[in-house]
Amino acid sequence: MHDVKAVLFDVFGTVVDWRSSLIEDLQAFGASRGIVADWPVLVDAWRGAYRPSMDRVRKAELPWTGLDDLHRASLAELVARFGIAGLSEAELDRINLFWHRLRPWPDSIAGLARLRRRFIVATLSNGNVALQVDLAKSAGLPWDMIFASDMFRHYKPDTEFYLCACALLRLPPGQAMLAAAHNDDLRAAQALGLRTAFIPRPTEYGTAQARDLAPDGAWDVTVASVVELADRMGA
């Protein structure tokens, strides 16, 4: 642990609260357009399409497609499935950009700012560069570097993504740590030699969340917040 030079963060769910942010923005949008819909259920379905859509790219059933475009295609399907009529293409584009302005968890910015004094603090996120740049500006996330799926044309948990990020930092994997709210992400990173920090976010999927409530691997650190991670890392 004393060798760690860089802390790499998963973003959706670990640093930002995608679910509450999207529900809030869609409710405001629906109210402004006079559209009644079960927005929380639609948001959960939108996120539910996330992994399957990336897996189609990972298995080469689709050519490389960035996350913005996967989100946009899923949204079009869901709007039809939920019977929401009358939205223009421009309105769907605008809704898709709600992912570019998600809000951070209350501890994220303070914790990242502290970690950054001692470590390289970067993203390792399936979001594409444009999404992540907008999100960092909007939320004030103080990254030293953004590592994005479309830089490598690989989605996590492809090994290339983790290893290419370490290689670009000129660090052996053991000098990088992945911080994530998701056990599967940490498992992939640990298998490659990265250090691991689990930050459970027990309401990421809402109050009935059943997954990722506790560590299910031998992670180096389990903490309740990014601030607590800074404490543990001596930053």
Add this chain to the structure above:
Amino acid sequence: MHDVKAVLFDVFGTVVDWRSSLIEDLQAFGASRGIVADWPVLVDAWRGAYRPSMDRVRKAELPWTGLDDLHRASLAELVARFGIAGLSEAELDRINLFWHRLRPWPDSIAGLARLRRRFIVATLSNGNVALQVDLAKSAGLPWDMIFASDMFRHYKPDTEFYLCACALLRLPPGQAMLAAAHNDDLRAAQALGLRTAFIPRPTEYGTAQARDLAPDGAWDVTVASVVELADRMGA
């Protein structure tokens, strides 16, 4: 110009004063080790090796080699040529890292901070990711994104570098601007449709500098500093 969403900066010479920084660091190193050498001449020769070494990669005479490694190889040759004996490999590694802590020109940080309020502000530099991350942390450069040669395995002026950066930002080239102290860089960018800002740095190569003192193309903007660029861009 009203369409510009991102301002991309060349870094060496445009944002940081590599020559004064390296001379200062090498003089301090030489004094600490009791080594007498003409450090300014060595620094100029080191930078002189920059373009030819990248061109060997660009022409595929060398496999992909990152800038840190090109710098390191040039340094080893120069130390021998200058008759500087007794340096260990670790000392040469340490000198090579002087590129990671170059100092900014006096106007750089204030100008970037202003531009960043209105635009995406990113690098477009032949430096590798690790070098640029260290440099940004050391100098306090407030980038929204770092675009580095080793992300694309292309050095400027390869067209791929400019176009891949725009593509990752999901911007057509006409919505990106390159800011640089070097006419040849701007020429390559303009040919691809990017907007151009020339920021001459008349002492980049020392007081006898003969190149890049004036615009030699129809650049969109010519300004004396990054702060003046912020003025002109309404930021």
